[in-house]
Amino acid sequence: MMDEHWSDGDAPLHPASAPDFLPADQRRALQLHRLRSVVKRAYEHVDLFRARMKERGLEPDAVRTLDDLRHVPFTVKTDLRDTYPFGLFASPLSDIVRLHASSGTTGKPIVVAYTRRDMSVWTGVMARTFAACGVRAGDIVQNAYGYGLFTGGLGAHYGLEAIGATVIPISGGNSERQIMLMKDFGSTVICSTPSYFLHLIEQAAEMGVTLADLPLRAGIFGAEPWTEEMRQRIEANSGIRAYDIYGLSEIIGPGVASECSAQCGLHVFEDHFLPEIVDPETLEPLPDGETGELVLTTLSKEAMPMIRYRTRDITRLMPEPCACGRTIRRMVRVAARSDDMMIIRGVNVFPSQIEEALLRVEGTLPHYQIVLTREHDLDQMEVQVEVTPDVFSDQVKTMQNLRKKIEHTLASALGIRAKVSLVEPLSLQRSQGKAKRVLDKR
């Protein structure tokens, strides 16, 4: 019944989505207008940006067309650490209504700030995200993104309220309670990291709850790279539709890009966040359709404008029109971050390649961990894979064959040999937020 009323195809367009359908020429005019003013704002208020512009002999009015952006200097993550805590702010603290910070696994966290207007932009793009994924007033949404300094929880929360959905601000963790409330409250939508939802699927099974029998129909998943194979696994095992969303704290938090009913690429809310794809080596911009590093410029941010921020995420822009009718461009799902790249015996390996390979082996669930060691000056990669009821047998040769099959699949996908270890079910650590797949002991 929910489907009849709320599927993205049949339902009247949500008003929040209007900017998604702007004709391309109008959108570009708006982008240029906003780009010129944000460059000017950053130049006037952010010392680091002004110094870098001057180094290149550039004045803000050097940006006359969207294409002129290619001459403007980049911003990188270490710039946020080096200016910790407030060095990149373009607004006085009296105008700033919110601060968030990254968890900061290495050294100082990175801090991001929002003015009242930034908050309204953020709420707007999150409302557009949920509208694109078919979430509507009447939906009961279990928001299992972490609340607090992390941008995920509160970012999603404000967007959901704006769209009129009923929010359960449950935050991450306490999986038993997640399943209990999902059942008792009749949640129709869940927001979490994809790896945490996989954990919830297991938790539900342990509690004797069949997710497919509950009203839950959609999951809004982000905050970590995942793969198409993982989507299919989630959808098959829980009976919901799994949507990919994209964002990063440095730019706004969640709300930079979102899938739509077509589930084929993520629409970038490019009236606020201008995407470029650059060659990660030469840093030269690449044309639409070519794969490279995503660089984003915040077109309307007041508190902390980010000009040409290097996201380290590898993707490409899809200029072709989308089945949903949105005119804003799509980007291919991010399956790889240049930061996550492992160099093993000189070969570049992404965790996502390992995940794809594992999911190709029949019955192997995506619970795995990569352990990197160095023996006799040589890098060794071990992939630990949990044994599941589907693949377990009482016969040694069946288990040996499974191990060989995984090793073979990995070797042909990666181009290097990895040692595969079968480990006991539920022995690998489950994440409450972003999954930690790689243990580098080198």
Added chain:
Amino acid sequence: MATIKQLSLFLENKPGHLKAICGVLQEAEINIVTLSIADTEQFGILRMIIPDWEQARRVLEDKGFVVHANDVVAVEVDDKPGGMAQILNLLDQDQLNVEYAYAFTFRRRNSAVLIFRFNDTDEAVRTLTAAGRPLLAQADLLQALERE
């Protein structure tokens, strides 16, 4: 069909893993009639014969273990030299391949029970039955154990 159930569990080659499984069974007051462990360089497979295998499976699965149940053939022979050889001769004649085997004894009956895992269980049961060898079913096992 005259076969009995065997439970198998995956074991990592790490200290304490076998103990954890036995602890779960101990807590539920479940007795193991016999067991065998297949060990490889990387992992082991624990196989057990347990009269109330369904309850054992339930308590182990509740603790998160992956448990596999399958049919094995149990042949009772006299507990004396040549008891097992006779059976193997029969299997050899019909070229039935044994995947693995282990055993236990009934003290009171002065007999031994050989547990065989065949690739083709049905064929093995037919051969042994045709040769007049009594095969134990789960109920026979329970009965015999009560008298021990």
